[in-house]
Amino acid sequence: MPIIEVKNLTKVYDYYKKQPGLIASIKSLFKREKLFTEAVKAINFNIDEGELVGFLGPNGAGKTTTLKMLSGILHPSSGEATVLGFTPHKRQKEYQKQFALVMGQKNQLWWDLPAMESFILNKEIYEVSESDFKHNLDELVELLDIKDILDIQVRKLSLGQRMKCELVAALLHRPKILFLDEPTIGLDVVAQKNIRDFIKKYNKEKKTTIILTSHYMDDIRELCKRVVIIDHGKIIYDGLLDDLIKRYAxxxxxxxxxxxxxxxxxxxxxxxxxxxxxxxxxxxxxxxxxxxxxxxxxxxxxxxxxxxxxxxxxxxxxxxxxxxxxxx
Amino acid sequence: MRLSEISMNKYATITKNESQRLMAYRANIAAHSFGHLFEIMSQVIVWSVIYSKATILNGYTFQQMMTYVIVGWFILFATSNYGFEDKVAKDIHQGTLSNFLVKPFSYLRYMTAISIGRISFAMVVVVSLEVILLWFMRANLIFNNSVAHLLIVLLLMFFAYFIRLFFSILVGLASFWFVDISGFYYSFNIISKFLSGAFFPLSLLPAAFVKTSMWFPFAYTFFVPIQLYLGKLTLSQGLQAVAIQLAWLLGLYGIIKIVWYRGLRKYESAGI
Structure with a gap:
């Protein structure tokens, strides 16, 4: 029984065309040409519990759009996604409590406060019991080795340390599914490896289903048995990484x-x-x-x-x- | 974990975090207050000069005018939400709103909780400054000892705070459609301040103007509570003002909900 089912999922964005130049700008105040782009074109895939799947593709391929539809931020234009039996865009609390989304480019931690305060807030938001919170936190802090930085204001942390804290914040409520959008972006080689090792270990121990998008091939190579390659909104490969190499190389x-x-x-x-x-x-x-x-x-x-x-x-x-x- | 936090719900934690966050900016807040003092001083100077030529102006004695300025300053800053439009706007056009949409809680309630966190911290500064001001100006001020009057003034201030907050959120939500709303809220703030009577008592203007301004909620956030404090309004008129405030709050709440869901639809299809 797959935990994530995606059928003919499509996302069309509309936007306005604007010619360069002042006159064109003035013209566009009155009349604008509406254009459409299909960011995701009728994609299909299933993901089983405990899988760690890598989404691969160039910028603008539709990876993030797909993750946003799975996490309920975006409404699909057509087709459907079912995650844990829920329709994501209905944003039911029961669903939201069972997944987490970490975006490498956007942080959820309170910038001016120590990370610990954000953790406590997430504990409240996700209604995690005191004992679970303590247990999960200790475990994550241990795994990521961040005991020393919990009481330091987030803005004073390095990018790598901040990413580790982001992961803790996302995992405190023990989500069944974790969406990771470019978790290692901008990190140095050592920090990338730390994050990667953690993701690998966590997936293995907790059987959390993880979808990961990344530009860094090392992430995919190290972490994902299965890859889904997306380009121009279409899936062009879905299968084992090993098979991919055998087929194309x-x-x-x-x-x-x-x-x-x-x-x-x-x-x-x-x-x-x-x-x-x-x-x-x-x-x-x-x-x-x-x-x-x-x-x-x-x-x-x-x-x-x-x-x-x-x-x-x-x-x-x-x-x-x-x-x-x-x-x- | 500390015991006090166990029973706190999510929104209370947000309020606490925000006031804690602000403490990191103590110096900035102190600097703000310094500017406020000069604003009051300039008003005191202008009115003092005017009253050196007259003893009574449109029904206001010098003492009443000074009270209008000093107590008015307190009302203005105790009901302020300190640039909330911008916070909402940023969440929307920088896409941080996405972080909130995936979590099991309400963004609008989150915003309200943040705002209460801001005011609870700012309140400490505002109240201490007000006490100092009252002491220094005590010879030229009117002190109202009626508990009933003061209670209704506080009640009016309480709702005024939410009226102003709702307006700020509403202006911020315009970011769903417009990328930059700073010009929009600059004008909005000045017009609403003018209509509220915060620049000068509305009664200095023609009666028709005062009547018109009563059609808007802004007068109820400033002018009306001070009138009550000065004893220019009766208790029952004060209670009536509370009722009008409540009606405005309900209406604004409804509009916010509509705008929020409309905007969200736009946000969802734009995929910021």
Whole structure:
């Protein structure tokens, strides 16, 4: 039984066209041309309890719009979404108590107060009992290691610390579903990893269903088994990340470094398709099944091999390829 | 957790947070009060000069006029919500409203709770300043000792606070349709202040004007309570004013609800 069901969900935004220039601005006071964009076009997907699904796509693809419809901020133009048996845009309290939305670009914490005050407020808003609150808070604070910063005004925290507090605020009421919109945006590498590790662990331990959107491929790679790729409001892939790589990247990358005389390009081409070349370092694109044999051949050849490495094609590369194909 | 917080409901916590938040801006609030003092001083000076040429002006003695200024100042600031239009407007056009829409609570009640938090903190400053003012000006003021009068004045102030709050929220909600409303509320604030009698007693103007201004709720937030304090209105007239305030509050509440749901529909389709 899926916990989130989306059928033909569509969102159309209307907006007004305005030509540049003063005269056009004056004209537009009287007559405006109304235009429509389909931000989300009849998408379908189901998500089961405990899944951690990554939404991937360029800016303006419809990821955030979809999350906003699932959390009830936006009315769908047509189609329907059912989450935990509720229709999100009716904004029933029973539904709202069972999910949380964290937007990396917008904060819900009180800027001028220590994070603790916002936590207490959320406890009241979500009607969490005193003992649950204490238990959940201790656990989250421990997991995220933020004991020292609870009593510091939020505006004095670093972006990474603030994001951790945002997550605590969102999880105090133990939501069954967590929508994360760009949770690692703007964070440094270490902070990104901390947040990522936390999300992974939390999903594993609590079986919370999580939908995550991100621009950072590392987030998706580390966290999500399943990805939904959205572009121009349409789902162009929905399935396992591993399958995606196999389908769109039938090759692996073989990186070989040489010492001594190195290798000429011609010599390198004997082993397979050369993707990158310089005298001392080459990259070969080799079919998945042949990779072992090719590596063996290289090692047993007379070329002065220094090191050899087998690598997956970069996911960024795969995704770029998919989008490129889509646009053709 | 501290015991006092256990029984507090969500809106009370919001009120508490807001007044606590303001404490972080003590210096700013003190600076505000300093400006207020100069505003009062300039009024005192202007009226003193005028009354050096006359003893009575449209039924106001010098003492009554001074009381109008000093007690009026108290009413004005005790019923203020300190730039609330802007707060509502920002939530809407910066999209922070989304944060509230996904939670199991009411944004309008949240706003009211915030506003009460603001006033409870500001009240401490306003009351202390007023006490100082009353002391310094005591020779030139009228003190009303009637408990019944004072109670009704307080009641009028209480409802005046909500009338002004509702108007501010309503003006703020205009942000659903207009991106920048600052010009709008600047004008609104000045006109409503004028109609309330806060610049000068409405009775200095022709009777027709006073009558017209009674069609608006603003006079009931300022002019009427002071008239009652000065004894220019009877108790039953005061009670009647309370009833009119209540009617306005009900009406405004209804309008806010309509505008809110209309605006929300716009917000939902625009996806800010």
């Amino acid at each position: 039938p090759q692996k990358i073989l990186k070989v470094t040489f010492n001594g005389q190195g290798i000429t390009k011609k010599e390198a081409e004997i082993f397979g398709k050369v993707a990158k070349y310089n005298q001392y370092e080459i990259e070969l694109e080799v079919g998945r099944d042949e990779v072992k044999d090719v590596a063996k051949n290289i090692l047993s050849s007379e070329f002065p091999v220094d090191d050899i490495m087998i690598d997956e094609v970069d996911i960024d590369e795969v995704i770029r390829k998919i989008f490129k194909e889509e646009h053709q």
